[in-house]
Amino acid sequence: MQIPKPSDADKDRFRAVVPENPDVVVKPMFGNLGAFVNGNMFAGLFGPMIGVKLSDADREALEASHQTLPFGPEGRAMGGYVGLPEALSDTDEQTAEWVEKAFEYVATLPPKVAKPRSAKK
Template sequence: MKSWPKTPAETVRAFEHSVPRAPAVVRKKMFGYPAAFVNGNMFASTFRDEIVVRLAEDDRAALLETAGAKPFEPMPGRPMTEYVAVPPSFARRPADLARWVERAHRYAAKLPPKDTVRPRRVAPRRKATGAKPAARKAAPKKRAAAKKRR
């Protein structure tokens, strides 16, 4: 499997400095890249050489009017609908980046919380056929270790 390139250190630093230091903000990896979550919802992340934010519809439209901003597609043809890749120049403009990350944080904080614990796998149920289940065969009996000599 082909691995994705790492995010440049300058971009990671810009991302880390832009994420709010609120108690509800959790930092962890997504797709192997640094990401920020609130109530289990991701609101900002790095991906390859990009910084990505999750925004409300009006904010998305406003950011997409900025030169260099584009809809986020982790794979070609697979857009993540609420996410926008910010212009690369924002990594060198901390005030602009922080403003959009804060908007993303406010939007994600209003979303319903996600359950952060993965549900247990449940074994599939047997089909109801009306027939009794087949009886289990007894395990084969062990042979005597040695026959008695006569």
């Protein structure tokens, strides 16, 4: 499976559209970036593509107005996430609005509980 690597400009753009909130954590994931709230990812970077986890209503609104893309590796898209259309790539303001909606939605979900680590053998 080929995982695309984002450029430094892609990473900077991703960080620029993620909400400035003390509850947001941006961390590396497989050479890309993910933005988390309460341990749950609400936005991710996969190569140059930004993907978001939206409520059903917001996802339907986005899909009705834009051609969205599967988010994740080809043939193994991440369930519940939608890739923001390339048409939004030139308008960081609109991208930031969708990332904000994802943040607001995922912030309402229960916090992710860390799995206990197994003892080393």
